Amino acid sequence: MNERHFLSPWQEATGYIIYPDAFYDSNGDGVGDLQGIIQKLDYLHDLGIDLIWICPFFASPMDDNGYDVSSYYDVDPRFGSNEDFQAMLDKAHSLGIRIIIDFVLNHTSDEHPWFKKAIEDPSSEEASYYYFLKGRRTEKGIEPPNNWRSYFSESAWNKVPGSEDTFYLHLFSKKMPDVNWSYPPLREKYFEIARHYLDMGVDGFRLDAISHLGKDLSFSDSSLPVGPDGLVLDPSKYANREDMYQYLGEFKEKVLSHYDCLTIGEAGGGISPKQSLRLTNKYNGLINMAFNFDTAWCNGAFASIDRKDEEIYTRVIELKDNFKKWYDETRKDVEALPIYWTDHDHPRALSQYGNVEYRKQSMKMLISTLLFSYGVPFMLYGDEIGMSNVQFDKPEDFYADISSKNEVAYLRSQGYSDSHIAHYLCRTSRINGRQPMQWNSSDNAGFSIKEGRVKANPNAKEGVNVLDEEKDPDSILNFTKLAIKLRKREENMRFLRYGHYDLYDHNHPDVYGYFFELNEEKLVVIASFSKHTTYFSFHWRPTDVILHNYDDFIYIDHVFTLRPFECIVMKAY
């Protein structure tokens, strides 16, 4: 492995999420690839990025675009080769950038040789790698073993092909059988894979869906109220259970502690700050950081099929409470928190919390608050140019995402019309976070000469693209570049890393006001989430302005008049 020199300690890094399928296609087949990423590393370096999380690019039938892995040791040919992977790492390292890869360890593809063997020969070793259970005989026939719902709408059980009454567990799509972490030899398989990549020089992992590694092995029915189809999503049965900590403890002891690496778990399932500290505390934690989902959906859009557009707006107080809760309850015991607005599983940040009518102002506000927060910020590819949600009008337009596809089937079965479903998916679907990156205004947004899995957003032709924004001094892209540079300056970073964070005017319904205090100096951020003019009383004395998305201020008698999405980062005393 070559010497690695990073631009900053990981606690001060600026992260970027790449969905490889949609980032840049170097060979014109309509699929983004590793050579494409290599070609764009200079762009990311110039932007100031020094930590990249790349979503999975290993061999896969692509039911869930790579989260269904069929061989952990091979790059999928549509993304390139193992040599490309090494070349990508080498180039990133030469630029001082860390690369963490997405390690999918809760499930494999049903086309993984382990699963195929398990099905073929129920007495094989591989059969112990999965959860197989007999169904229940009812008057309707053979039904799944229990009432658990998967995260992708359907039953969490699917009948083994060719079997009359045996089912396997899948918490995600039916092509993604869950692996059985309670079986020690299975765990060893995953430890081997991790060692392989750490030896190769990857800088760490984003650990996919770790919350779900432990299950209620009694497989009893959930007692929560069930939906019209008799199923219920019950995280208490399969999220953040005691076993998960044991498995990850073993992972740390046998693998992670032997390497200098960064691990960030995806800790869904409603994990609490207290539970997450067991994973990430700096004394004897198991991994470095854990993404939680609490700040990603504070706008009423989640499961909003029955809500009107007017009911979807940013709940600023809820957002503040969530940031504050995670800070207050974990800060003194962790190295850092990962901060993000949205990732490849969500709508676009700009559409979620900003407003496309105020694209520049609102995205600059979201960039400012993200970068001037406590912790390690991650932006999703394309946030730096203000990419926004799709405007599709047919449910089928969302089928490149299996969870949306399943949701369409479910919603149709509940009687919703196609136009209603499409309208809802425009504001909630994961497709939004997986659109082709908008490099220029040519066809397919310059992502590829061919159309990708998802159609490029037409706004690429209206200036929302890298090339046009590079030329515009007032663009979101240039603002982001400046914001990253300013964040990194020691005089600002020391506040973000060591200052004490608190809210200023918690009850203001439209403004997220907060500050970091260090040795009696304060770095203050005042961010309006409203498209209307709003007022913010401020009784400290503003001194240096660090970053601002308007050219001037209106501050009279201790009151800021804030224009739509205005955001000021400043020092004050």
Ligand code: GLC
């Ligand atoms: C995680 C990933 C998501 C994927 C799921 C199953 O939540 O972020 O994209 O579908 O795990 O692997």
